[in-house]
Amino acid sequence: MIDQQVSLRGGAARLPVRPRTGRFLVLAVVFICAACGLVYELELVALASYLIGDSVTQASVVLSVMVFAMGLGSLLAKRLRSRAAVGFGLIEAALALVGGTSALVLYASFAWLGESRYALVGFSLAIGVLIGAEIPLLMTLIQRVDRQDAGGAVADLFAADYVGALVGGLAFPFLLLPMMGQLTGALFTGAVNAVAGGALVLWVFRRDLAPRSRMLLIAVNVTVIALLATATVLVDDFERAARRAVYGDQVRVAVQTEVQEVVLTGEGRGSLDLYLDGRLRVSARDEYRYHEALVHPAMEGRRARVLILGGGDGLAAREVLRYPDVESVVVVELDPAVTRLARTDPALSALNGHAYDDPRMTAVSGDAFNWLRVTRDRYDVVVSDLPDPGITASTKLYSAEFYGLVTEVLGPGGRIVVHAGPLGSRPEMFWTVEASMGAGGLDTRPYRVEGRLTGFAAGPDRATDASEAPHDWGFVLGAPHAVGRLGIARRAPALRSLGARELLAAGRSAERVRLRGVPPSTLVHPRYREEP
Numbered sequence: 065m066i067d068q069q070v071s072l073r074g075g076a077a078r079l080p081v082r083p084r085t086g087r088f089l090v091l092a093v094v095f096i097c098a099a100c101g102l103v104y105e106l107e108l109v110a111l112a113s114y115l116i117g118d119s120v121t122q123a124s125v126v127l128s129v130m131v132f133a134m135g136l137g138s139l140l141a142k143r144l145r146s147r148a149a150v151g152f153g154l155i156e157a158a159l160a161l162v163g164g165t166s167a168l169v170l171y172a173s174f175a176w177l178g179e180s181r182y183a184l185v186g187f188s189l190a191i192g193v194l195i196g197a198e199i200p201l202l203m204t205l206i207q208r209v210d211r212q213d214a215g216g217a218v219a220d221l222f223a224a225d226y227v228g229a230l231v232g233g234l235a236f237p238f239l240l241l242p243m244m245g246q247l248t249g250a251l252f253t254g255a256v257n258a259v260a261g262g263a264l265v266l267w268v269f270r271r272d273l274a275p276r277s278r279m280l281l282i283a284v285n286v287t288v289i290a291l292l293a294t295a296t297v298l299v300d301d302f303e304r305a306a307r308r309a310v311y312g313d314q315v316r317v318a319v320q321t322e323v324q325e326v327v328l329t330g331e332g333r334g335s336l337d338l339y340l341d342g343r344l345r346v347s348a349r350d351e352y353r354y355h356e357a358l359v360h361p362a363m364e365g366r367r368a369r370v371l372i373l374g375g376g377d378g379l380a381a382r383e384v385l386r387y388p389d390v391e392s393v394v395v396v397e398l399d400p401a402v403t404r405l406a407r408t409d410p411a412l413s414a415l416n417g418h419a420y421d422d423p424r425m426t427a428v429s430g431d432a433f434n435w436l437r438v439t440r441d442r443y444d445v446v447v448s449d450l451p452d453p454g455i456t457a458s459t460k461l462y463s464a465e466f467y468g469l470v471t472e473v474l475g476p477g478g479r480i481v482v483h484a485g486p487l488g489s490r491p492e493m494f495w496t497v498e499a500s501m502g503a504g505g506l507d508t509r510p511y512r513v514e515g516r517l518t519g520f521a522a523g524p525d526r527a528t529d530a531s532e533a534p535h536d537w538g539f540v541l542g543a544p545h546a547v548g549r550l551g552i553a554r555r556a557p558a559l560r561s562l563g564a565r566e567l568l569a570a571g572r573s574a575e576r577v578r579l580r581g582v583p584p585s586t587l588v589h590p591r592y593r594e595e596p
Contacts, residue, residue, distance in 0.1 A: 098228030133192025156261025164254015375449035378416030467504025
């Protein structure tokens with residue numbers, strides 16, 4: 065907590081402005097510094113969630129470490145109160161440099177070292193210590209400007225601090241992130257932080273500074289602002305180099321949408337890879353096996369109306385549209401940029417067989433959960449081609465409540481098939497999906513299909529080293545009635561890799577490793593976690 069008993073040994077400061085004006089300027093800087101501090105905090109959480117995954121864990125790490133460090137910084141600031149002006153100036157310069165470059169360093173450690181957790185903890189600790197040291201020094205400065213009781217000074221400081229935090233918290237998602245992106249937004253915030261802190265000390269409290277202290281602060285602030293400006297100029301080159309380090313030299317499309325980063329690599333349909341937020345979602349080398357196993361077991365029986373949840377790349381739709389008796393296909397995709405690329409990118413549109421040019425296709429942009437709550441349509445088949453359930457943003461799309469909504473949109477004899485993640489490497493997650501489907505009112509048949517390639521052992525959801533062992537994909541077929549045995553639909557088109565005999569073996573393979581007693585995941589008690 066703030067030390068409320070502030071020494072006034074020096075009396076009122078010799079200010080170039082009236083005391084009330086000086087007090088207003090100090091509170092204005094408190095406001096700006098609080099806004100910048102919260103932007104740094106949100107930047108760490110957002111970037112760590114993107115690079116590492118599991119946003120709940122990353123937010124908990126950043127917040128807990130930072131709050132602890134703020135207390136430590138407040139204690140350390142006691143030693144600086146006798147030289148509050150120069151101490152505050154140096155701390156703000158350090159905070160501007162550390163906070164402003166934090167996103168760059170985190171991204172660099174992820175791209176070139178493959179690990180950013182230690183950098184995340186280090187920046188959370190350093191930024192927390194520097195933020196915690198601000199308030200005790202500002203408390204000293206405001207009482208030197210305008211002598212008032214400690215309680216009134218604390219109230220003014222906290223009011224400015226909290227309002228500034230509100231503005232920073234709103235500016236990050238609605239202004240900085242969409243306009244500047246994560247890297248440039250952090251650098252810009254650092255520059256604002258340095259200018260505000262340096263201006264307050266070098267102008268309002270300049271008469272309290274010794275000549276050497278004044279020259280030191282000028283040199284430090286100019287250096288920090290110059291470094292931040294240089295990094296801003298070079299940030300595009302840095303992003304390209306880091307992207308090559310992560311995705312290789314064949315990056316062809318890289319788009320930061322409102323939802324995620326979308327990257328396409330490879331020159332043609334045979335070498336295409338699609339990454340969403342750093343995770344390998346589609347590899348042309350092996351995707352046909354995944355999508356055939358996902359779609360065709362669910363197409364047995366009536367299939368005139370098909371709903372695809374996710375699958376904006378059009379590859380699941382490609383398999384569905386191979387059935388001539390399918391009358392309509394609706395794809396509900398959260399990110400319209402993915403469906404736009406699936407329509408317009410030559411390699412991706414060739415890979416999906418130009419599915420979006422088929423008059424039976426309809427694309428809807430929206431959250432699948434919310435869309436199911438309002439739709440009144442009924443479907444014969446639902447294909448859930450959604451991101452891995454271990455990704456925090458996807459957990460509600462694998463909940464019992466979600467499957468209850470799916471049950472409501474299934475017509476008589478309707479079926480749903482769900483991509484449930486790799487059974488071999490994450491069995492608990494897979495069986496949680498199956499238990500959640502059961503809790504949503506569905507009879508289930510699990511199955512898994514072995515991949516033919518190495519290189520993305522977690523299925524089409526995470527890029528991994530090509531030396532890993534062959535992967536598997538886990539699926540669950542479900543229906544409000546008895547599902548029956550697994551099989552390939554009658555009058556199914558010729559498949560490249562999947563046959564009825566292999567599908568029966570895929571069901572037996574899953575049942576042999578069944579985990580008993582796994583509880584379902586619900587909205588209020590999510591049970592998925594992202595593996596490291």
